[in-house]
Amino acid sequence: MEKIEIMRSMLENNPENGLAWYLLGAEYVDTGNESEALYAFSQALNYCGQEFKTQIYEQLARLTDKKEAISKESLNNGSHDKIPGNEKNTENRAEEKNTENRAEEKNTGNQGEYESILEDASEEYDDLEEDYESDNSDEGCESDDLNEDYDSDDLDEDYESDEDCESDDSGVNYGTGDDKLIRLSVVEGGKSREDSFAAAQKRSPVTFDNVGGYEDLKDVIRMKIIKPFSSQGLFSRYKKKSGGGILMFGPPGCGKTYIAKATAGECQAGFLAVHITDILDPYLGVSSQNVKDIFAKARTMRPCVLFFDEIDTIGFNRSKLASEHMRPIIDQLLTEIEGIDSDTQNMLIIGATNMPWDVDPAFKRPGRFDKVIFVPPPDKKARIAILELKMADRPQEKQIDYNSIAEKTELYSGADLENVVETATENVLSEILKTGVERPVSTKDLLKAADSTRPSTIEWLKTIKNFVKYSNQTGLYNEVENYLSKRGRYL
Structure with a gap:
């Protein structure tokens, strides 16, 4: 039994060791x-290799002859002397004996190699046992408890129970024990969609308190998905x-992604x-399946917010398509948002784009x-x-005149305002490094930074x-028209 365990441990480390498989089979025989x-x-x-195949065939022949002999003996049991042809049975048994002797003679030549393999395997088995004991000691398990839980007798009983698994028609045992499994190694790859989905299940720490302004937009979102949960009966x-869908469009950097979060x-x-990288695939039909899988995963996370940033890339106007490869993706996306079998209850689907004119009208x-x-x-x-x-949590003077800074930053996006604060902070730090005198950020610093920057929204407008x-x-674009009519002087 010890030799069998050694062979099995060798095969766990190297399942393609043909010699070890052969020696294991010989032990089982x-x-x-x-x-x-x-x-x-x-x-x-x-x-x-080819040199061992002859020996394996002989071992298989021995097993076959042995099975036939056993079946014949069982049939002839009790009437052996009365049935004619017993002489043939005696001759068959003599032939079996001769076959066994010939196989033993051929196996004698491999005895030295077999013993050396067993010696190496026993050393490898000892190393594996030491690693196993050290791993359990790190987890706080004591060796005495381990020995109590896993006696050698218990292991023998467990292994023998594995041997009782049902066989298929060929007589080969395909049990479900660990000794039947060929262990595969896992190769780490790039970030997969499963990684993105696992990260998505974490709740966002950002709330509307972290979003400055946009009260009308917040009211629309509250009515879509927040109020239905707080007032379900009504x-x-x-x-x-x-749930439902909201399409947000506007200049870059105005907080569309942040509002969704x-x-x-x-x-x-x-x-x-x-x-877009979560959807597109070079193989035909896989991209559409990716869209289906994303919505299926989102439905298991409900309530959830499904956010498509730059939706014009995957929801492009089909009448403007230069090729037909994107059409199945767009059709699948339309079906998932609202189709015969689709269900977006308790799901808020938010799309954001800088180019609403390129989004398909069906969306x-x-x-x-x-x-x-x-x-x-x-x-x-x-x-x-x-x-x-x-400016929160930054060294600043007590009374910063945010009103004057806001008047000077008309048409600035949220990203532009953050750039103003960063520029003012850099100027202050640069001065501190030169003079060695530390001071807070002042209104003057922010106004100077605003004068040195320009709003990035003008081109889009x-x-x-x-x-x-x-x-x-x-x-x-009625809302855009009203907005531009009040700020035409800046354009």
Whole structure:
């Protein structure tokens, strides 16, 4: 039994060791375990060289002859002397004996090699046992407890119970014990969608308190997914479902992504951000399946916020497509948001884009993205709130005039305001390093930083101004038109 355990431990480390499989089969033959011997010899045929195949075939022939002899003896039991042809049975037994003697003679030549392998295997087995004991000692398990739980007798009983597993028609035992498994190593790869989904299940720590301004947009989001959870009876009585779709568009850096993350944190829902790399695949049909898998995963996380950043890349206007490869992806996305078998209850689907004119019109209808909301650069009140948030926990003078800074930063996005604060902080740090005198950030520093920067939203506002003028038949850009009419002097 000890030799068998050694062979098994060797095969756990190297399942392709054909010689070890052969020796294991020979040991099973000696112990009378024929089904295990057949399995071991079949594995040996897969991995061993040509020089051992003849010996394996002879061992298999021995097993076959032995089975036939046993079956004949069982049939002839009790009437052996009365049945004619006993002379043939005697001759068969003599032939079996001669076959066994010939196999033993051939195996004698491999005895030295067999003993050396057993010696190396025993050393390897001792090393494995030491590693196992050291691992258990690190986990706080004592060796005495380990010996009590796993006696050698218990191991023998467990192993013998594994040998009782059912065999298939070929007589080979395919039990479910660990000794039947070929262990595979795991190769670490890049970030997978499963990693993104696992990270998405963590609740977002950002809430609306961290978002300055945008009160109208916050009210729309509260009505979509936050209020239905806090007032379930009222909403169910009026048949108002929770969830739905919101499409946000506006200049870059105005906080669309941040608002989506704050929405998840506000309603204590999972936040799943979907990027183009999570969907596109070089093989035909896989990209559409990825879209289906993303929505299936999101439905298991409900309530959740499913956020598609730059949705114009995967929801591009189908009439403008230069090739047909993206069409199945767009169709699948439309079906998942609202289709025959789709269900977005307790799911808020938020899309964000800087180019709403490139989004397929089918996304912008009620039932998919019910609300198409313009996210403008923050107004004066929002700019003050953003500046206060960005200046929090920084060394600053007691009375900073945020009002004057907000007046000087018209059309600045949230990212532009953060850049103003960072620029002012860098200027102060540079001065401290030169003079060696530490001082806080002042209003003067912030105003100087605002004078040295320009809003990044002007180019986008000039572009959409043409769409407002020539492509606003549906009224999609009415909010943008009202915004531009009040700030035409800046453009």
